[in-house]
Amino acid sequence: MNKIDFLLQLKDALNKAHVPQSEVHDAAQFYAECVDERIEEGATEAEAVEGLGSIDSIVEGIVADLPQAFRGIGRLDSGNKALKVILLLLTFPVWGSVLVFLALVAASLVAVLWSLLAAMAAFWIACIAAGLAGIASLVHGIANGTGQAGALGFGIGIALSGLAVVLLPLMVYVCRWLVFATVRFNLWVSRPFMKASTYEKGSAFAARMRGGWPHVPKTLLIVGLALLLLGSAVALAVLASCGFEPWTLAQAPSINLFGRDVYLFHWEQDGTALFVGTLS
Amino acid sequence: MESQLKRGFLELCVLATLAHGDSYGYQIIKDMPRALGMTESTLYPILRRLKAQGSLSENAQEHGGRTRKYFTITDKGRRQLDEFAQEEQAIQEILAYVLKGAAK
Structure with missing residues (x-):
């Protein structure tokens, strides 16, 4: 045992x-x-x-x-169970409203925590997808004679994929921490209504989630970092070969979007285009 | 009566162990003579009882990432030990009397 x-x-x-x-x-x-x-x-x-x-x-x-x-x-x-039931029914207006309030607060907090998790997961998946899109961009560029545009897309995509791999331990750590926080919070709210054995099991599970920094193979991190550096180098090299000058972006015109001025910078040369958007 | 005697005697043994310095559950068991056959399940009720009667106090300390509860003998606990020591002559006489009866 x-x-x-x-x-x-x-x-x-x-x-x-x-x-x-x-x-x-x-x-x-x-x-x-x-x-x-x-x-x-x-x-x-x-x-x-x-x-x-x-x-x-x-x-x-x-x-x-x-x-x-x-x-x-x-x-x-x-x-006496009968006495307990009668007491519970008589005091329902008091504990019932408190219980509903606590349940709503708990549900809101859990929803906020898991929305954060969903946003992080979406960002991570988008970064990985950017890598695949980058390869497609390169193939498309070569096939259609717009090699520079394809190479720029490839560089940015690969760099984002590398970033996703490098951020993997942080993602896992944050995910586990969110699960830990959710379980601990639920245990705290539900403790008065929970059997001691269930509470102990929940606490043990939460402690396992807290665990610490996840183990990720070093090779994977090195590959991620290499992709990040390689992608960035390719993208910068393409931009440099096109004579890209960041300060020329400031001359771009603005458009009105949903009642706000949006400066949408559009820079294009030899089939390579770059869009940068900022809010006023 | 037998268990009452044993309980009282074991309480004094625990106090005697703590008279040497603060200690924790497992260490108390190891420090006591093996002949007493002290185990965790015997020690726990004794510690509770001694604490309830104010003969010892407890405080939790950090040890290797967990909490370890240390027990300290109080003035009342020391007085109990002194009182027992003062009765040594009477105890010896009773013991001799019992042993003499057992030998017959």
């Missing part, structure tokens, strides 16, 4: 024995520490758990030592 399973079973057994929640928490903390100490001394997780003895004997020791009054509180905790 591993540590998490052991602690879950211990908590379940203590709950079934009507041990008050504060005691359940303290006991779980103590035994988790004991497992960690044994592992630190060289035992495997399974050996460490086994060395603690059976869950029944642990529970027996804790229950036998509890004052009668505490055991009474434990029983009250799990008390």
Whole structure:
């Protein structure tokens, strides 16, 4: 048995024995520490758990030592279901509105977090697609005698693909962090209505997501960086060969788009065109 | 009565261990004589009881990326040990009496 399973079973057994929640928490903390100490001394997780003895004997020791009054509180905790239902119904206007409010806040936050994730994923996919479009641009350029335009598209596309590969670890890290934040937030909101074992499983999952910086093969990063540099070099070389001068863009006229002045710079020479847009 | 005696005796043993310095659960078990057969499941209720009666205090400290709970003997705990030590003569007499009875 591993540590998490052991602690879950211990908590379940203590709950079934009507041990008050504060005691359940303290006991779980103590035994988790004991497992960690044994592992630190060289035992495997399974050996460490086994060395603690059976869950029944642990529970027996804790229950036998509890004052009668505490055991009474434990029983009250799990008390009369009919009474609980009536109380819940009578107080519905209070907790119902709070619950709806919390649910809406939770849903909004989750939606915002996942929109961010969707935007990042869209950017990443677009960068990869730009690479494929760049190759198509090069083929098209060669076939139609507009090699410079094709080479420029190829350079920019390859550079964006390289950027996507270089940003991959960051993407994975942010994705995992978003999952972690969503799960933690949901656990925080739902805790009063959640079984202890479900909460523990959720916490363990969130902790795995938090994990740390993802492992990405160095070769992949080197390939990404090479693509980024190669693409940038090709694009700059094409622009330089065409005699491109950035400051000439400022002379371009503006157009009115949705009530705002948009300066759409259009630069073209020998079949190579470049568009740059800015808002006023 | 037997378990009451044992409980009281084990409590004193834990206090005696902590009298040497602050310690944590697993280390307390390792420091106690093996003959006592102390285990985690025996120690935990004793620590809880000693804490509840104010004989020891606890504080959590960071250790290797996790929390380790250290226990410290309080003045009350030390007084308990002193009181026991003062009864040594009486305890020896009782023990001798019991052993003498067992030998018959």
